[in-house]
Amino acid sequence: MAGQLQYMAKSQVQFSKDNEYYTPKKFVDRFGKFDYDPATTKEKAYEFWVDNFDTIESDGLSKDWTQYNRIWINPPFTIKHEFIKKAWETYKIAKNDIYISCSQ
Numbered sequence: 001m002a003g004q005l006q007y008m009a010k011s012q013v014q015f016s017k018d019n020e021y022y023t024p025k026k027f028v029d030r031f032g033k034f035d036y037d038p039a040t041t042k043e044k045a046y047e048f049w050v051d052n053f054d055t056i057e058s059d060g061l062s063k064d065w066t067q068y069n070r071i072w073i074n075p076p077f078t079i080k081h082e083f084i085k086k087a088w089e090t091y092k093i094a095k096n097d098i099y100i101s102c103s104q
Contacts, residue, residue: 025047037050037071071087077102
């Protein structure tokens with residue numbers, strides 16, 4: 001199904017204000033291969049076989065996401081709303097598949 005914006009939440013996880021909460025690979029693998037992850041680490045991008053990615057240093061929020069068909073986002077907890085807003089803006093333009101893993 002083309003043009004999906006899907007939200008996935010981690011259940012029963014307690015958070016502090018730390019940004020380092022990674023989605024397990026087996027969970028991401030269930031959704032297939034992704035073209036881009038705007039909020040990851042180099043190690044996680046390699047683990048998940050994501051060729052195009054940005055890290056905190058390369059600032060995925062400043063990049064154009066419309067060129068990618070399938071996007072995986074596990075945004076930094078403290079600025080997740082900025083990533084969700086960017087995902088929605090991107091979806092309205094490109095109608096791409098965007099999967100977001102986040103919690104409250």
